[in-house]
Amino acid sequence: MNPTDLSAQIACRFPSLACLREPEDLLPYSFDGTAAYRQMSAAVVFPTNAREVADLIRWTAQEGAPVVTRGAGTGLSGGSLPTVGSLVLCLTKINRVLEVDARNLTLLAEAGASTADVAQAAEGAGLFYPPDPGSMKVSTIGGNVAENSGGLRGLKYGVTRDYIMGLEVVLPDGELVWLGNKCVKDVAGYSLKDLFIGSEGTLGIVTKVLLRLLPKPAEKKTLLATFARMDAAAATVSAIIAARIIPCTLEFLDRITIGCVEDFAQVGLPRDAEAILLMETDGHPAAVEDEGRQMERIARENGATSVQIAQTAEEATRLASARRTAFSALARVSPTTILEDATVPRSELARMINFIQQTAAKHRLRVGTFGHMGDGNLHPTFLTDERNHDEMGRVEQAMREIFDFAIELGGTITGEHGVGMAKKPFLPKAVGDASLGLMRQVKRALDPDNLLNPGKIFD
Amino acid sequence: MQKPPPGTTRDDQPRNGKQAGHLAGLDFSVLQQCMHCGLCLPTCPTYDETRIERNSPRGRIALMRGIAEGQLGVTPAFGEEMYFCLGCLACETACPAGVRYGELFENARPDVEEAGVLSGGKRRLVRALTLRWVFTRPRLLRLVGRLLYFYQASGAQAFVRRTRLTRLLPKTLRELEPLTPRVLPRFSDALIAPVEKPAAATHRAGMLTGCVQDLTFSDVNRDTVDVLLANGCEVVTPRAQFCCGSLHAHNGELELARELARRNIDAMERAAGSLDKLDVIVTNAAGCGSHLKNYGHLLPDDPRYAARAARWSAKVRDIHEWLAATGWRRPTAETPVSVTYHEACHLCHGQKITRQPRAILESIPGLKLTEMPESTWCCGSAGVYNLTQPEMSQTLLRRKLKNLAATGAGVVASANPGCTVQLQAGLRETGSQVRVAHPVSLLARAYAKEKAEPGS
Numbered sequence: 001m002n003p004t005d006l007s008a009q010i011a012c013r014f015p016s017l018a019c020l021r022e023p024e025d026l027l028p029y030s031f032d033g034t035a036a037y038r039q040m041s042a043a044v045v046f047p048t049n050a051r052e053v054a055d056l057i058r059w060t061a062q063e064g065a066p067v068v069t070r071g072a073g074t075g076l077s078g079g080s081l082p083t084v085g086s087l088v089l090c091l092t093k094i095n096r097v098l099e100v101d102a103r104n105l106t107l108l109a110e111a112g113a114s115t116a117d118v119a120q121a122a123e124g125a126g127l128f129y130p131p132d133p134g135s136m137k138v139s140t141i142g143g144n145v146a147e148n149s150g151g152l153r154g155l156k157y158g159v160t161r162d163y164i165m166g167l168e169v170v171l172p173d174g175e176l177v178w179l180g181n182k183c184v185k186d187v188a189g190y191s192l193k194d195l196f197i198g199s200e201g202t203l204g205i206v207t208k209v210l211l212r213l214l215p216k217p218a219e220k221k222t223l224l225a226t227f228a229r230m231d232a233a234a235a236t237v238s239a240i241i242a243a244r245i246i247p248c249t250l251e252f253l254d255r256i257t258i259g260c261v262e263d264f265a266q267v268g269l270p271r272d273a274e275a276i277l278l279m280e281t282d283g284h285p286a287a288v289e290d291e292g293r294q295m296e297r298i299a300r301e302n303g304a305t306s307v308q309i310a311q312t313a314e315e316a317t318r319l320a321s322a323r324r325t326a327f328s329a330l331a332r333v334s335p336t337t338i339l340e341d342a343t344v345p346r347s348e349l350a351r352m353i354n355f356i357q358q359t360a361a362k363h364r365l366r367v368g369t370f371g372h373m374g375d376g377n378l379h380p381t382f383l384t385d386e387r388n389h390d391e392m393g394r395v396e397q398a399m400r401e402i403f404d405f406a407i408e409l410g411g412t413i414t415g416e417h418g419v420g421m422a423k424k425p426f427l428p429k430a431v432g433d434a435s436l437g438l439m440r441q442v443k444r445a446l447d448p449d450n451l452l453n454p455g456k457i458f459d
Numbered sequence: 460m461q462k463p464p465p466g467t468t469r470d471d472q473p474r475n476g477k478q479a480g481h482l483a484g485l486d487f488s489v490l491q492q493c494m495h496c497g498l499c500l501p502t503c504p505t506y507d508e509t510r511i512e513r514n515s516p517r518g519r520i521a522l523m524r525g526i527a528e529g530q531l532g533v534t535p536a537f538g539e540e541m542y543f544c545l546g547c548l549a550c551e552t553a554c555p556a557g558v559r560y561g562e563l564f565e566n567a568r569p570d571v572e573e574a575g576v577l578s579g580g581k582r583r584l585v586r587a588l589t590l591r592w593v594f595t596r597p598r599l600l601r602l603v604g605r606l607l608y609f610y611q612a613s614g615a616q617a618f619v620r621r622t623r624l625t626r627l628l629p630k631t632l633r634e635l636e637p638l639t640p641r642v643l644p645r646f647s648d649a650l651i652a653p654v655e656k657p658a659a660a661t662h663r664a665g666m667l668t669g670c671v672q673d674l675t676f677s678d679v680n681r682d683t684v685d686v687l688l689a690n691g692c693e694v695v696t697p698r699a700q701f702c703c704g705s706l707h708a709h710n711g712e713l714e715l716a717r718e719l720a721r722r723n724i725d726a727m728e729r730a731a732g733s734l735d736k737l738d739v740i741v742t743n744a745a746g747c748g749s750h751l752k753n754y755g756h757l758l759p760d761d762p763r764y765a766a767r768a769a770r771w772s773a774k775v776r777d778i779h780e781w782l783a784a785t786g787w788r789r790p791t792a793e794t795p796v797s798v799t800y801h802e803a804c805h806l807c808h809g810q811k812i813t814r815q816p817r818a819i820l821e822s823i824p825g826l827k828l829t830e831m832p833e834s835t836w837c838c839g840s841a842g843v844y845n846l847t848q849p850e851m852s853q854t855l856l857r858r859k860l861k862n863l864a865a866t867g868a869g870v871v872a873s874a875n876p877g878c879t880v881q882l883q884a885g886l887r888e889t890g891s892q893v894r895v896a897h898p899v900s901l902l903a904r905a906y907a908k909e910k911a912e913p914g915s
Contacts, residue, residue, distance in 0.1 A: 092510050
């Protein structure tokens with residue numbers, strides 16, 4: 001069916017469904033948060049409940065129409081980018097937080113609820129939803145499930161997957177299923193919900209999410225250390241873990257990022273530092289106090305040139321501001337900002353960062369690296385200009401080399417952004433033929449006609 | 460979707476619409492700076508109401524980019540979208556990449572006007588009457604003000620409202636009537652001498668009295684001068700000042716905006732001798748201030764004015780900003796009043812001034828400041844938005860009034876005439892007793908009270 005027919009038929013068959021069809025309406029849905037990808041869709045629809053999603057999918061399956069599910073469009077791998085002639089299913093109007101169950105420590109939300117709304121609802125009950133992706137004020141919880149999003153607390157608290165107890169999913173044939181429950185223990189059959197986490201909308205459409213919550217940590221301690229050498233920062237991280245401390249935050253900025261932060265926000269960072277490390281520990285006040293002191297000592301023993309410890313909440317905010325403004329500071333430098341998320345085992349961090357810096361220099365590129373030192377998830381950020389084709393060619397080459405090296409070190413091409421379009425060429429090498437073959441089999445079993453988000457993750 | 464006209468292809472001509480000049484002429488990197496991360500979405504008042512990407516900053520920038528690249532023409536839908544945007548600049552505050560949305564927006568609207576895609580006879584007439592005629596002629600504007608004053612002071616307005624005679628008016632006018640601000644009997648020139656000096660002057664200030672501000676809030680202008688005098692400023696006030704041109708710049712009339720900027724620079728130079736003889740040019744209207752600071756960017760290619768405009772921009776300060784930077788005398792008399800602060804978009808987003816007005820309010824003994832939820836959320840006034848988009852404007856006004864009521868404050872402080880008129884209209888409509896006051900007026904009253912109660 002051609003795009004015009006598709007949108008006309010939807011208007012005719014689903015008259016109550018809000019549907020956008022004009023070019024001025026569709027253009028703003030032709031991209032997500034990923035740089036340099038654009039594709040117009042045939043139409044954008046806004047269902048208001050799961051039943052409407054199921055009815056629509058049953059019909060599109062019959063008609064053989066491709067469907068791309070979209071949340072808030074903040075993804076960084078092109079996962080919600082429309083494919084040619086596709087129908088975009090936007091879930092932002094299915095957005096209620098339905099229940100906070102304090103006895104079972106769970107929260108039930110519709111897929112389009114924002115991550116911030118979920119976190120706030122949990123906090124309102126004195127509870128805690130830990131995953132905090134950078135876009136959480138905007139991103140939807142359904143999108144977080146689809147991409148298995150991470151955040152700054154990965155080391156101690158894990159990622160989205162670690163908090164999913166149940167999912168309501170519309171399957172590619174339009175059937176509505178519920179997977180999982182409120183039980184902490186449940187081994188009845190395959191854990192099917194796990195199949196859909198991180199599946200990027202290629203296997204089904206998540207419409208409801210049952211989340212696990214934690215008690216809110218009573219206390220938090222914030223430290224900021226500066227280092228003259230990156231390997232000293234990495235050694236500090238290793239020593240902290242070896243001392244059996246699991247901080248909730250271990251974030252670093254490299255020299256280029258430090259310079260950009262200083263240019264932009266003047267927070268008083270030493271420009272000659274090779275790395276700064278933001279460290280936070282949370283939990284019981286006595287433990288936090290003790291761990292804070294130990295982390296300070298370890299940082300000094302491993303060559304930190306300075307260590308600041310926040311005494312008040314305001315001071316903690318001030319210390320954290322360098323890390324918080326890192327991305328903004330980098331994003332202002334040039335017209336195109338490409339944020340990557342190569343990830344390696346923690347023990348290989350210093351080697352990886354070193355390699356990124358060398359690769360950037362070799363290809364005459366500006367790359368600022370920051371990220372989650374505790375969990376090995378790096379954000380090499382390319383500061384470039386998509387109109388400069390020569391430079392974009394070098395960016396691509398550098399990225400390829402960085403991903404290859406990450407794989408060589410036992411790491412992965414994406415820690416938290418997903419594969420989508422952007423990482424598709426690198427996936428075969430990252431996971432190997434057998435694994436990729438298995439993925440294809442799963443996709444074929446659930447979506448034999450390849451109608452849900454076709455062409456994402458793999459072809 | 461319309462088909463391209465025969466004989467043309469998509470590549471060499473935009474599809475359904477006219478060629479765009481201003482957007483296409485922009486340095487493209489300004490448009491490209493948007494990395495579509497979406498962090499602006501939750502701060503955009505129109506997107507928050509509709510949840511449609513087109514009604515968001517990210518969506519609008521995508522459309523502008525589509526036009527600049529020739530993928531999209533300047534269509535009626537594009538024109539409508541550019542006027543559905545409030546221009547509140549909340550997105551600039553939220554943007555991690557520093558996109559200058561205001562600049563994009565100011566270039567998009569002239570494209571819409573020049574393409575003529577929104578041309579209805581009535582719209583043209585209203586724009587010609589207001590933008591080209593009344594708001595470029597200070598004396599005419601004041602004459603209109605005078606007539607409005609007599610309409611109000613004679614009791615005619617009260618009569619018309621009481622007897623619901625407004626029902627006889629055409630729909631547009633009927634909707635506008637409740638928004639007509641109360642015009643004051645005397646305008647700024649009658650209240651403020653050309654030069655006023657304190658006992659000992661440490662600074663010399665040029666005072667901008669505005670246009671609407673001058674008709675409806677000349678008392679705020681007087682208060683501003685009093686506060687400046689109380690803080691050691693000699694105040695120079697040019698007569699019969701022109702509109703600053705923000706109305707024009709924000710409504711696609713950049714040429715008129717430039718002309719008004721030149722006349723304002725001339726007038727201030729005449730009154731003060733030269734701009735160099737002033738330490739500061741003070742404005743108390745947020746919307747104007749945001750634009751006045753922009754004269755340098757407005758006239759960079761004008762050989763006679765470029766340097767003067769840059770000097771002008773460097774000297775313009777919002778009154779709160781100036782007082783906070785130079786230090787103001789804390790009043791001593793007790794003023795027991797409960798206040799909440801509404802942040803004008805062009806103060807908090809346009810000029811990033813948030814701390815100073817609060818500090819000034821809190822310096823008044825006895826004044827209790829209660830924060831309202833969403834204090835930075837647009838009230839729907841947005842220049843002439845309440846006239847052009849009454850529905851969305853009313854939705855935002857209701858939201859603001861609800862947040863305001865939640866504080867229980869008896870006074871709402873607002874530092875922008877547009878917001879003040881909008882809030883007053885909303886409060887009157889709902890029968891609320893809450894008053895609207897400029898922070899500087901509250902400070903001026905606190906100073907005045909000291910004189911009334913010496914020794915306190």
